[in-house]
Amino acid sequence: MEVLNDNDLVSQIKQIPDRMAFKIGDVAKIAGIKTHVLRYWESEFEVLTPKKSDHNQRMYSRKDVETVLIIKKLLYKDRFSIEGAREALRKLKAEIRKDKPMREIIKSHTKVRRKAEALIEELKKLKIKLQV
Numbered sequence: 001m002e003v004l005n006d007n008d009l010v011s012q013i014k015q016i017p018d019r020m021a022f023k024i025g026d027v028a029k030i031a032g033i034k035t036h037v038l039r040y041w042e043s044e045f046e047v048l049t050p051k052k053s054d055h056n057q058r059m060y061s062r063k064d065v066e067t068v069l070i071i072k073k074l075l076y077k078d079r080f081s082i083e084g085a086r087e088a089l090r091k092l093k094a095e096i097r098k099d100k101p102m103r104e105i106i107k108s109h110t111k112v113r114r115k116a117e118a119l120i121e122e123l124k125k126l127k128i129k130l131q132v
Contacts, residue, residue, distance in 0.1 A: 009073050021059040031068045044082050
């Protein structure tokens with residue numbers, strides 16, 4: 001899906017620390033947004049449902065953090081409305097269910113992109129040789 005065809009998003013997802021859980025402040029910092037924005041998004045996007053700790057603190061999974069980054073991209077970069085972003089997330093979720101987990105899709109996309117970049121470099125070298 002085109003949502004995942006974004007180098008900035010892929011880079012941000014790769015930079016998420018390898019942890020079991022994240023507090024709301026951690027997620028806000030990773031995503032570059034305010035905590036009240038996260039709370040609002042929880043009320044608007046059913047796919048964003050962090051667990052609550054024994055002390056009633058929100059605890060986000062890595063998948064939740066990835067979802068936050070995707071929502072941010074849809075709203076801020078792609079300029080979707082809340083409803084448009086909801087629909088895009090529904091489609092993405094359906095596509096992922098049919099295919100592979102998100103990380104596998106991103107890995108696959110990255111491999112293809114690297115191969116394409118290598119081929120472009122080879123073509124540039126061949127073009128230079130042909131011009132000589």
